Amino acid sequence: MNLAKLSVLRPVAMAMFIIFLIILGSVSLRHLPVDLFPELTFPVVAVTASYDGAGPEEVEELITQPIEELMASIPNVESVSSTSRTGGALILVAFDWGTDMDFAALTMRERIDQVREMLPSEVDAPQVMRFDPSMLPIVQLAITEPGGDTAEARQLIENEIKPRLDAIDGVASIQVEGGSEQEIRIDIQPDVLAQYGITLQDLQQLIASENINFPAGEVHDQNQSFPIRVSSEFTSVYDLEQLPIPTNAGVVLLGDLFAISEATAPLSQESYLNGEPAVGLSILKASGTNTVQITRALNDELDDLKQQLPEGIEIQTIFDQSRFIEQSINAVFWNILLGGGLAALVLYLFLRNIRSTLIIALSIPISIMTTFLFMYFSGETLNVLTLGGLALGVGMMVDNAIVILENIYRKRQEGESLREAAIHGTGEIGGAIVASTLTTVVVFLPIVFVDGLAAQLFKPLALTVAFALLASLITALIIVPLLSSTFLRTTDETSVFQVGFEKTKAVYKRLLEFSLQRPKRIIAVTTALLAGSLSCIPLLGTEFLPAQDQSFISIDVRLPPGSALSATYQVTEEINEKLAAFTEVELAYVTVGGTDNFSLGAGSQTNRASYSLLLSDTDRRTTSDLEIADSIRSSLASVPNADIRVSASDSGFTDDPISITVKGQDLQTLEQLSEAIVATVSTIEGVREPTTNYADGNPEVTVAINRQAASSYGITSAQIASTISDATRGLVATRIARHGEELNVRLQVDDAYTASLEQLEQLLLSTPGGERIPLSSVAAVERGEGPSTIRRSDRMREVTVTASILNRDLGSVINEIEEALIEEVRPLLPNGYRISFGGQNEQMNDAFTKLSGAIALAIVLVYMVMAGRFESFFYPFIIMFSVPVTAIGVIFGLLLTNQPIGVGSLVGILILTGIVVNNAIVLVDYINTLKKNGYSSYDAIIQAGPIRLRPILMTALTTILGLIPLTLGFGEGTEIQQPMAIVIVCGLAVSTFITLLLIPVIYFLTDQRKEKRRQHAETLH
Structure with a gap:
């Protein structure tokens, strides 16, 4: 080919080109962002709205339903789901894959602005935010103080630690959880307020108006201008105590009316590290930044901080995503080195020439550096999947170089000069090499048109493999001829391996002759093997993605709704005792109250x-x-009055393995159906922790206002609600700045006035006439029960049952659950209610459908590329027979390794579709060349088969051995690539040996039939 000729005749220019490529590749590698997985974009937008004090039913009616109706009318919306609970609502809007999410989020904000006036005035402005895996923390820290004083620890974090970590480039935000805050509390006695004729609201306004610091214009004096600042700020408790308060008894100091003290603010969340009080820090990175680089900078900054912090302050890392990233990348990197070493060993065994081996070995780093260059300019990141793609490509990288070098080597042995052998050897086989590379690359084209989570995960892998193969093609056509024309030497040494290979070649020639004489027998045996393997498919099972061991386990503990924070803490103490028995657990960090950092939540959850x-x-x-998670699950099963879920291997972007949703309108009916589903699912082998998200009724106090009685006193319902809220929750009047921190000044009614229903009934209300009446005069106070959480999907109430799986594949478990539900739950299903499966099963089915279509399209594209290369539809048709026989090796390999069919397996099959035809292309291309030189079909096949046996075996073995480390699953983070490697290794191994006999047989039969037709046509003419 012209490139080879240019390379051989211009060695200095080509050498400079190689150096330039290596330098560019090295620079690209240094600037590639490093992450665990590719940047993922989920078509989900969340809307959160807070309505303090409102129950779930009020939140559903006043907030959730109006927002849901608006969201459902937005274009490309796939589904709208919501959670309404005490104090807030969370609405999730899922769009079709491929939707412009920036425009969708903007449209949602515009719609919410339209409905804002319809929402209660007490509702904070709803917040719209994109759901992005980058919102998950990359690092979680826990800070402990020797005396257990979390207030001091939190103050240290806010003033010293957080500002320094915030300043690190790439840190998006830092969330602080747990720890107490100090505030100044004014203990209010309603009797005193009544005695002096003042209200809580009057007191709040007066304190706020006296704590001021603002500019008041400027004054001119002696040709100078001076700004005026009016300052009347509180700086201490003493300033508050000396504040004069006008009352009906004259001016009285605030300190004489009420007790004022510095106290701890009410806690809604507490954190503990290994049982010791702690304050947590969750660090989030900016989108598109380098996780490993940011984490290293964080660790360096933390090392400096630890030396400067007071003695006894400890900072522990609970979760560090970069730790798993580095372990995974190192594992894949060593797999690449090991695979490359095995490939080089194969080359040396076949060629027995150290120079030839070095020529091929040098092509690997050059191809890898060129791949990094392509990755940089395409905007890819260095992650587990792209490096996995590089590991998959290492064995295939040398295929082109092997075929060209072997042909050059053969030409040299036939007596041509080094330059002539390099030019003629490359030119003779170059077309077939380009075609075989394009057939492998073109299989990745359909995945570009596939959407969904699986596509987002595997598109970068597919691109990396395609880049690696294109880089290897450039290397084979330019660099291998250059190096061969300079360094290649032939040898006449006869090694034991070469003697063995010559015997193998002779055996293959006899097998080929036998096959051509009995073609029907070969086809029958192949068909029988294929049918037998296809019949084993039901034995494989199915899954979405394999679990990844990230050395991290999460536990979700939920007490009955309405449980106080103290009750939840007591349960965690019992859990801590049981966790102490597990030596594998290095750190145990717990947040009591609120939600964890890995989920979106809304409202109050002190029971969690x-x-x-x-x-x-x-x-x-x-x-x-x-x-380990299963053992912990069994140990915690005896903890009373708590619903405990233990999960591991959570990638952060896959749903629950089992998710069954029941939709309807009546909550009690949904509860009964969900309990029946839980009971049914519990009987299935391998299912763990079947749980319904239906929450029991939430204890609540209902204040039923008698409007006629209230109006007779001149009191409105809003005034009554405001008085109760201020009495029970307190009222922040102002803030005091002191020593670089701000403290709330809270007016808090003494607990004695709200400690029970009877005392709440005696809460005094002020009438416009100055009269003080008890709450019981205008309202009935009763204890009741309301729903704690209401979930809706597509404007219907729903309850979801979720569960995890251990030591079984997802597909088999789902099939058994479906059969059990038909028998036991379907008869109980009323009209208007329906059951549907979601979770990983839905993700798996979606991915399987789309990837199956991609494989079918890939086969068509491979055929089209070959048709263009051979300028015929006949020879590509023969070559395509090598594709279906790969099923024999694929199914056998998955059965042998006990691997279910998953997304990784299907991507492996997609890649295999483009690989398996390469050997057949090289063989058929040479048979055609011999036929042009006057050979008959039979003689051309008998001659071409043994000659092409060496490059075919070399390319197959280098690909197979290059993937052996991934197939065995060495190191962390290789679980996703392992199924792909198994499919490619086993499929290629079996198809290579079958192809060596089947393709010549089919070629011979079809050529014979073609010749007979030609002769028949000539006879007719």
């Missing part, structure tokens, strides 16, 4: 605790995180 358990590294334990 979230654990983050850091396990020892995988090389220091014999059990997986899933097995």
Whole structure:
């Protein structure tokens, strides 16, 4: 080819080109962002709205339903789901994949602005935010103080630690959780307020108006201008105590009316590290930034901070995403080196020439550097999947170089000069090499048109493999001829391996002759093997993505709705005792109250605790995180009055393995149906923790206002609600700045006035006439029960049952659940209610459908590329017979390794579709060349087969051995690539040996038939 000729005749220019490529590739590698997975974009936007004090039914009616109706009318909306609970609502709007999410979020904000006036005035402005995996923390820290004083620890974080970490480039935000805050509390006695004729609101306005600091214009004096600042700020408790308050008894100092003290603010959330009080920090990175680089900068800054912090302050890392990233990338990197070494060993065994081996070995780093260059300019990141694609491509990188070098080597042995052998050897086989590379690259084209989570995960992998193959093509056509024309030497040494290979070639020639004489027998045997393997498909099972051991376990603890924070904390103490028995757990961090950092939440959840358990590294334990999680699950099953869920191997972007949703209108009916589903699912083998998200009724106090009685006193319902709210929750009057921090000044009614229903009934209300009446005069105070959480999807109420799986594949479990539900739950289903499956099963089915279509389209594209290369539809048709026989190896390999069919397996099959035809292309191309030189079909096949046996075996073995480390699953983070590697290795191994006999047989039969037709046509003429 012209490129080879240019390379051989201009060696200095080509050498400079190689150096330039290596330098550019090295610079690109340094600037590639490093992350665990590719940047993912989910078509989900969340709307959160807070309505303090409102119950779930009020939130549903006043907030959720109006927003849902607006959201459902937005274009490209796939579904709208919501959660309404005490104090707030969360509405999730899912769009079709491929929607412009920036425009969708903008449209949502515009719609919410339209409905804003319809919402209660007490509702804060609803917030719209995109759901993005980058919102998950990359690092979680826990800070402990020797005396357990979390207020001091939180103050230290806010003033010293957080500002320094915030300043690190790439840090988007830092969330502080747990820890107490100081405030100044004024203990209000309603009797005193009544005695002096003042109200709580009057007191709040007066305190706020006296704590001022604002500019008041300027004054001119002696040709100078001076700004005026009016300052009357409070700086201490003493200033508050000396504040004069006008009353009906004259002016009285605030300190003489009420007790004023510095106290701890009411807690809604507490954090503990290994049982000790702690304050948590969750650090989020900016989108598109380098996780590893940011984490290293954070660790460097923390090392400096630890030396400067007061003695006894400890900072522990609970979760560090970069730790798993680095372990995973190192594992894949060593797999690449090991695979490359095995490929080089194959080359040396076949060629027995150290110079030839070095020529091919040099093509690997050059191809890798060129791949990094392509990745940089295409905007890819260096992650587990792109490096996995590089590992998949290492064995294939040398295929083109092997075929060209082997042909050059053969030409040299036939007596041509080095330059002639390099030019003629490359030119003779160059067209077939380009075609075989394009057939492998073109299979990735359909995945560009596939949407969904699987496509987002595997598009970068597909691009990386395609880049690696294109880089290897450039290397094979330019660099291999250049190096061969300079360094290649032939040898006449006869090694044991070469003698063995010559015998193998002779055996293959006899097998080929036998096959051509009995073609029907070969086709029958192949058909029988294919039919037998296809019949084993039901034995494989199915899954979405394999679990990844990240040495991290989370525990979600939920007490009955309405449980106080103290009750939740008592349960965590019992859990801590049980966790102490697990030596694999290095750190146990728990947040009591609120939600964890890995989920969106809305409203108050004091009945909930979230654990983050850091396990020892995988090389220091014999059990997986899933097995440890199952043992913890069994140990915690005896904890009373708590719903406990333990999960591991959570990637952060996949749903629950089992998710069954029941939709209807009546909550009680939904509860009964969900309990029946839980009971049914519990009987299925391998299912763990079947749980319904239906929450029991939330204890509540209902104040039923008698409007006629209230109006007779001149009191409105809003005034009554405001008085009760101020009495129970307190009222922040102002803030005091002191020593670089701000403290709330809270007016808090003494607990004695709201400690029970009877005392709440005696809460005094002020009438416009100055009269003081008890609450019981205008309202009935009763204890009741309301729903704690109401969930809706597509404007229908729903309850979802979720569960995890251990040691079984997802597809088999779902099939058994469906059969059980038909027998036991379907008869109980009333009209208007329906059951649907979601979670990973829905994700899996969606991915399987789209990837199956991509594989079908890939086969068509491969055929079209070959048709263009051979300028015929006949020979590509013969070559395509090598594709279906790969099923024999694929199914056998998955059965042997006990791997279910998953997204990784399907992507492996997609890649395999483009690889398996390469050997057939090289063989058929040479058969055609011999036929042009006057050989008959039979003689051309017998001659071409043994000659092409060496490059075919070399390319197949280098690809197979290059993937062996990934197939065995060495190191962390290789779980996703392992199924792909198994499919490619087993499929290619079996198809190579079958193809060596099947393709010549089919070629011979079809050529014979073609010749007979030609002769028949000539006879007719």
